[in-house]
Amino acid sequence: MRTSREMRLISRPVERMPSDDDVKMIKVVVPDPAAGQVVVRNLFMSIDPGSLLRMRDLSKVDIPNFEVGAPMWSDAVGEVVESAAAGLSPGDIVWHRYGWRDYVVADASHFHQVDPALYPSLSHHLSFGLTAYVGLHVAKVRQGETFFVSSAAGGVGTMAGQVARLCGASRVIGSTGTPDKARYLRESLGFDVAFDYHDGIRQHLPDDLDVYFDNAGGSHLEAAIDALRPHGRAVLCGGVEEIRSGEPRAPRNILSVIGKRLKLQGFYTFDHPDLFPRFAEEFPRWVRRGEVVIAETIVDGLENGLTAVLNLLRGRYLGKVVLRI
Numbered sequence: 001m002r003t004s005r006e007m008r009l010i011s012r013p014v015e016r017m018p019s020d021d022d023v024k025m026i027k028v029v030v031p032d033p034a035a036g037q038v039v040v041r042n043l044f045m046s047i048d049p050g051s052l053l054r055m056r057d058l059s060k061v062d063i064p065n066f067e068v069g070a071p072m073w074s075d076a077v078g079e080v081v082e083s084a085a086a087g088l089s090p091g092d093i094v095w096h097r098y099g100w101r102d103y104v105v106a107d108a109s110h111f112h113q114v115d116p117a118l119y120p121s122l123s124h125h126l127s128f129g130l131t132a133y134v135g136l137h138v139a140k141v142r143q144g145e146t147f148f149v150s151s152a153a154g155g156v157g158t159m160a161g162q163v164a165r166l167c168g169a170s171r172v173i174g175s176t177g178t179p180d181k182a183r184y185l186r187e188s189l190g191f192d193v194a195f196d197y198h199d200g201i202r203q204h205l206p207d208d209l210d211v212y213f214d215n216a217g218g219s220h221l222e223a224a225i226d227a228l229r230p231h232g233r234a235v236l237c238g239g240v241e242e243i244r245s246g247e248p249r250a251p252r253n254i255l256s257v258i259g260k261r262l263k264l265q266g267f268y269t270f271d272h273p274d275l276f277p278r279f280a281e282e283f284p285r286w287v288r289r290g291e292v293v294i295a296e297t298i299v300d301g302l303e304n305g306l307t308a309v310l311n312l313l314r315g316r317y318l319g320k321v322v323l324r325i
Ligand SMILES: NC(=O)c1ccc[n+]([C@@H]2O[C@H](COP(=O)([O-])OP(=O)(O)OC[C@H]3O[C@@H](n4cnc5c(N)ncnc54)[C@H](OP(=O)(O)O)[C@@H]3O)[C@@H](O)[C@H]2O)c1
Pocket: 047, 048, 049, 050, 053, 128, 131, 150, 151, 152, 153, 154, 155, 156, 157, 175, 176, 177, 178, 181, 197, 215, 216, 220, 236, 237, 238, 239, 240, 241, 243, 244, 267, 268, 269, 270, 312, 313, 314, 315, 316, 317, 319, 320, 321
């Protein structure tokens, strides 16, 4: 008889960071798969600010949230250990969205088989290259443009800066939380400018910014609105400043959006399935050729998942953070 640990949401933190009391690790028996189902043992899961966001009630903003009393979920990679479905066999490696547990039993259609040899590590299937790729297509980055990304040393940011260059951006600027991370962006990922936002943001940006990729919101978005040229564009991917503080954060210069005819566009990765086949063709090739480096931090142990998410928001890691289960 197999047992599985799963992390459940016990209470929703409101306007504060979650604590250990908000989640509980439960041990459950893994059922046999019914016809059409598979049993998957998780190997890696994504640690990202989305887990904190989904602890909230998001019904008003049309983003799926965790249910109180139910297991939490996130992107994960696992190995099929039992199958009662055609098309998937024990040993197959799959990407899915049932993280925060050791095992999952579900319909085979919920799992996407991946090629284990595609990247140097199975954890790389959890990179946020796809989110960066979608955001850059939504922004329509063109040859010769100046591009700025916030939280540039994070999972999305490391990808966005590198992919922007491949999309033709001639000047790539990134903000991050420490001088060491800024140096890494310049020396290892080829950013033209990278700076620590604790020293201020606006003075590091030109007055004719073409595109801003927003992971931070709040004060970063405000500085970018000021720096964007007339008819410049911003794609809004995330809001770590608000997620971290637990309070709404607004740019105070919204009239400039009108004055400069700026375009601010929010996007959600999974709304763009039309781009997935192009991404699947282009991205692994870029990685293989060394044109994109997947920066990653691995943390061990499902029991350390919540601490890892909180440490991520505190800026303790570099690149995409992945939990080894
Ligand atoms: N739209 C979509 O489809 C989509 C998909 C995936 C992710 N997202 C969103 O994209 C954003 C980035 O996700 P990620 O997984 O790549 O996270 P991440 O950037 O790897 O992690 C968050 C980072 O935010 C930085 N940070 C903390 N407080 C900050 C502040 N006040 N101002 C600026 N930066 C601060 C920290 O690094 P430093 O302070 O050291 O820089 C921390 O490492 C998140 O908001 C996430 O929810 C959206």
